[in-house]
Amino acid sequence: MMISKADCKKRMMCEWDRHDGIIMIWPDRPGTWGRISDELLEDFLNVYSKIAESEVLLLAVRPGTKDRVRDYMTFHGMDMSNIRIEEIDYDDSWARDISPMILIGDDGRKSAAVFGFNAWGGSYNGLYQDFDKDADFAEKISGLLSLDTEIIRRPDGSPFILEGGSIHTDGQGTLMTTEACLLSPGRNPGMNKQEIEETLLSATGCEKMLWLPRGLIEDETDEHVDNVCTFARPGEVILAFTDNRNDSQYSLTEETYNYLLNERDARGRKLKIDKLPLPNPIYVTKEEADSIEAAPGEQPRLPGERLAASYVNFCRTNKSVLVPQFGGENEEKDHKAIEILGRIFPDKEIYPINAGRFLLGGGNIHCLTHEY
Numbered sequence: 001m002m003i004s005k006a007d008c009k010k011r012m013m014c015e016w017d018r019h020d021g022i023i024m025i026w027p028d029r030p031g032t033w034g035r036i037s038d039e040l041l042e043d044f045l046n047v048y049s050k051i052a053e054s055e056v057l058l059l060a061v062r063p064g065t066k067d068r069v070r071d072y073m074t075f076h077g078m079d080m081s082n083i084r085i086e087e088i089d090y091d092d093s094w095a096r097d098i099s100p101m102i103l104i105g106d107d108g109r110k111s112a113a114v115f116g117f118n119a120w121g122g123s124y125n126g127l128y129q130d131f132d133k134d135a136d137f138a139e140k141i142s143g144l145l146s147l148d149t150e151i152i153r154r155p156d157g158s159p160f161i162l163e164g165g166s167i168h169t170d171g172q173g174t175l176m177t178t179e180a181c182l183l184s185p186g187r188n189p190g191m192n193k194q195e196i197e198e199t200l201l202s203a204t205g206c207e208k209m210l211w212l213p214r215g216l217i218e219d220e221t222d223e224h225v226d227n228v229c230t231f232a233r234p235g236e237v238i239l240a241f242t243d244n245r246n247d248s249q250y251s252l253t254e255e256t257y258n259y260l261l262n263e264r265d266a267r268g269r270k271l272k273i274d275k276l277p278l279p280n281p282i283y284v285t286k287e288e289a290d291s292i293e294a295a296p297g298e299q300p301r302l303p304g305e306r307l308a309a310s311y312v313n314f315c316r317t318n319k320s321v322l323v324p325q326f327g328g329e330n331e332e333k334d335h336k337a338i339e340i341l342g343r344i345f346p347d348k349e350i351y352p353i354n355a356g357r358f359l360l361g362g363g364n365i366h367c368l369t370h371e372y
Contacts, residue, residue, distance in 0.1 A: 009105060009106045009205070010103040010104060010105045010106075010111065010205045011103065011104055011169075011171065011173075011204070011205035011206070012101060012102070012103055012104075012113075012169045012171075012175070012204035012205060012206065013101075013102040013103065013104050013110070013169075013171075013371065013372075014168075014169050014170060014171035014231065015168075015230075015231075015316045015371060016171070016233065016316060017104065017171065017371075018318060019055045019317070019318055019371040019372065020055065020056060020110075020372055021055045021056030021057065021058050021084070021371070021372055022051045022055060022056075022057060022058070022315070022317065022369050022370065022371050022372070023058045023060070023095045023099050023141060023369065023370045023371075023372060024044075024047070024048065024051070024057060024058070024059055024060070024093075024095050024368055024369055025059070025060045025061075025090055025092075025093040025094075025095050025368075026044075026059060026060065026061045026062070026065070026069055026093065027040065027041070027044060027093045027361070028062065028093075029091070029092045029093065030292070030293035030295075031128065031292060031293055031294045031295050031298040031300075032092055032093065032292070032361045032362060033093075033292075033357075033361050034288075034291035034292045034293060034360075035291060035293075039357065040357045041072070041076075042076075043353070043354050043355070043357050043358065045073065045076055045078060046353060046354070047315070047322060047353060047365060047368070047369070048073070048078065048083065049078055049079070050317065050320060050322055050351055050353075051315075051317050051322075051369070052078075052079065052081075052082040052083050053082075053317070053319065053320075054317045054318040054319040054320065055082070055317060055318050056082055056083070056084055057082060057083045057084065058084045058086065058141075058144075058145075058372070059083060059084065059085045059086070060086055060087075060088040060090060060095075060137075060141075061085055061086070061087055061088075062087065062089060062090075063087045063088075063089055064087070065087070066085050066086075066087050069085060070085055086144055088137065088140050088141070088144075089133045090133050090134055090137055091119075091128065091130065091131050091132075091133045091134040092128075092134060093361075093368060094134075094163075094165075094362075094363055094367050094368065095367075095368055095369055095370045096163070096164040096165045096226065096363075096366060096367045096368065096369060096370050097117065097120075097163035097164050097165050097166075097221075097367065098117050098134045098135075098137040098138060098163075098164075099137065099138055099141055099164060099370035099372075100112035100113065100114050100138040100139070100141055100142045100147065100149065100372075101113040101114075101115065101162075101164065101203070101204065102147075102371070102372050103204070103205065110145075110147060110372070111147050111148040111149065111150070112138070112141075112142040112145075112147040112148070112149045112150070113149075113150050113152055113203050113204070114138040114139055114142060114149055114150065114151050114152065114159075115138070115152050115159060115160055115161065115162035115163075115203075116135065116152075116158070116159025116160055116161045116162070117131060117134050117135045117137075117138070117161065117163065118131060118135070118161050118186070118187075119131040119134065120163065120186070120220065120221050120222060121184060121186030121187070121222065122161075122186050123186075124184070124185050124186030125184070125186050125222070126186065127220060127298065127299050127362070128295070128297060128298040128299075129297035129298075130297070135159075139151075141372075145372060150203075152199065152203045154188055154190070154191060154199075155190075155191070155195070156190070160188060160199055160203075161186075161187045161188050162182075162187070162200070163221065163224065164226075164370055165221060165224040165225070165226040165227070165363075165366065165367055166178070166181045166182060166221070166224050166225060166226075167200065167204075167225060168225055168226065168229070168230050168231055169204060169206060169231070170231045170233075170234045170235070170265060170266075171234060172234045172265070172266060172267055173205075173206050173207035173208060173265075173266030173267065174206060174207070174208050174209075174210060174231075174234075174265040174266040174267075175200060175201065175204055175206040175208070175209045175210070176209070176210040176212065176225055176229065176231070176237075177200075177209065177210070177211060177212065177225050178211070178212045178213070178214060178215045178223050178224070178225050178228070179193075179211050179212070179213050179214070180213070180214050180215055180222055180223035181215065181221065181222040181223050181224055181225070182196055182211075183196070184222040186222070187222075193211075197209045197211075206266065207266040208265065208266035210260075210263055210265070212225060212228065212229060212256050212259060212260070213252075213255050213256060213259055214228075214252040214255060214256060215227055215228040215252075216228055216240065216249060216252070216278075216308045216310060217248055217249050217252060217306070217308075218305070218306045218307075218308060219308035220299070220308070220362055221308075221362075221363075224367075226312070226313060226366050226367065227240065227308055227310045227312060227313050227364075228240045228253070228256065228310065228312060229256065229260075229312065230312055230314075230366075232274060232344050232345070234265070234267070234269075235265060235267070235269045235271060235272060236271065236272040236273075236274065236344075237260060237271050237272070237273055237274070238274045238276050238312055238341075238344065239253070239256065239257060239260065239273055239274065239275055239276065239312070240253065240276055240277075240278050240310045240311065240312045241253045241257065241275040241276065241277060241278065242277065242278040247278075247281065249278060253278070257273065257275075260273055261273070274340070274344055276311050276312055276337060276340055276341070277311070277333055277336060277337065277340075278309070278310060278311075278333075279309040279310070279311065279326050279330040279333050279334075280329050280330050280333065281306055281309075282306070282307045282309045282326060282330070282356075282359065283303075283304055283305065283306055283307070284301050284302060284303055284304065284305040284306075284307060284360070285303060286303040288301065288303075288360055289301040289302055289303045289305075292360075301360070307359050307360065308359075308362075308363075309324075309326055309330075309359055309364075310324070310364070311323060311324055311333075311337035311341075312366075313363070313364035313365060313366040313367060314341070314365055314366055315365045315366050315368075315369045316348070316371075319348065319349060320348055320349040320350070320351045321341055321345050321348045321349070321350050321351065322351050322353050322365050323337060323338060323341055323350060323351065323352055323353060323365075324353060324355035324358070324359070324364045324365055325337075325352045325353060325354055325355055326355060326356055326359070327354070327356060334352065338350050338352055353365055
């Protein structure tokens, strides 16, 4: 059943709406994270604790592991008073892409739109082929949160494939995505661009869709928008950008910048564009590639592979902005990103997060989190 704007008068929750909480998932997939080290978990705990300062952290863990995870977190000094641990099975830890889309009604009540998930491309170019648990995750979360739920479907009745990281909204009728992702043959074959747009505008309560041409080069999600551009607020976007013409990303971001210059949002406004510099290219080392234990049907990490590093992949809590930091040759750019975001969000604490291990896993802080 498809959501009708006329029937429900709902809109997709935007990231500056006040959150009841943020969903995250405990990391344990060897093909994504390799050996689950204390260093990796320390980075996750840093994100968990910062979220829990301002809202509930809803943390999904494997069935039978709740007590062990709670004990580990307590031993490492976590304040558990604002942390809700729930046993829900899953395949990987990318909460942004497998959680329900939260809708807000005119009366302020929240509900959920549930989309299909096929590991970023299914049999065409998916990152793993056994994704049934991730595909069921959104409905289970919706049930835990006692949300009325709609399943968004294609014309043939099958679930409409969509990951949370592939769209952004401004809360005032504008939806933003990339053509590279939503028009990929691995998402919704048999549907053209207009049909995809109509489905998403109906499902999210939006009125206009911005189709950015591209995302980040070698982004294994088929170039999710949350790695290249986001709304700061209505009428203003933050764009990952490089002015280095020798960087293969240059032409892609230049094309996206020119597209945004000539577009207007659903309210007819020209967009203010804040440029956030891209990190210097980060490549997988042989040691890092060897540490990943890919299962059959799962894409391995390869030495020399460029990772899709971006400061735009940040997470907003009710009080703070959690910003990826990459260190090494990017230390100066790390500081620059903090400085720029501090100007864009003067009312928020800008909080740096060591994110290199998240990046090696294939995403970053925004990808690991989903507000509700």
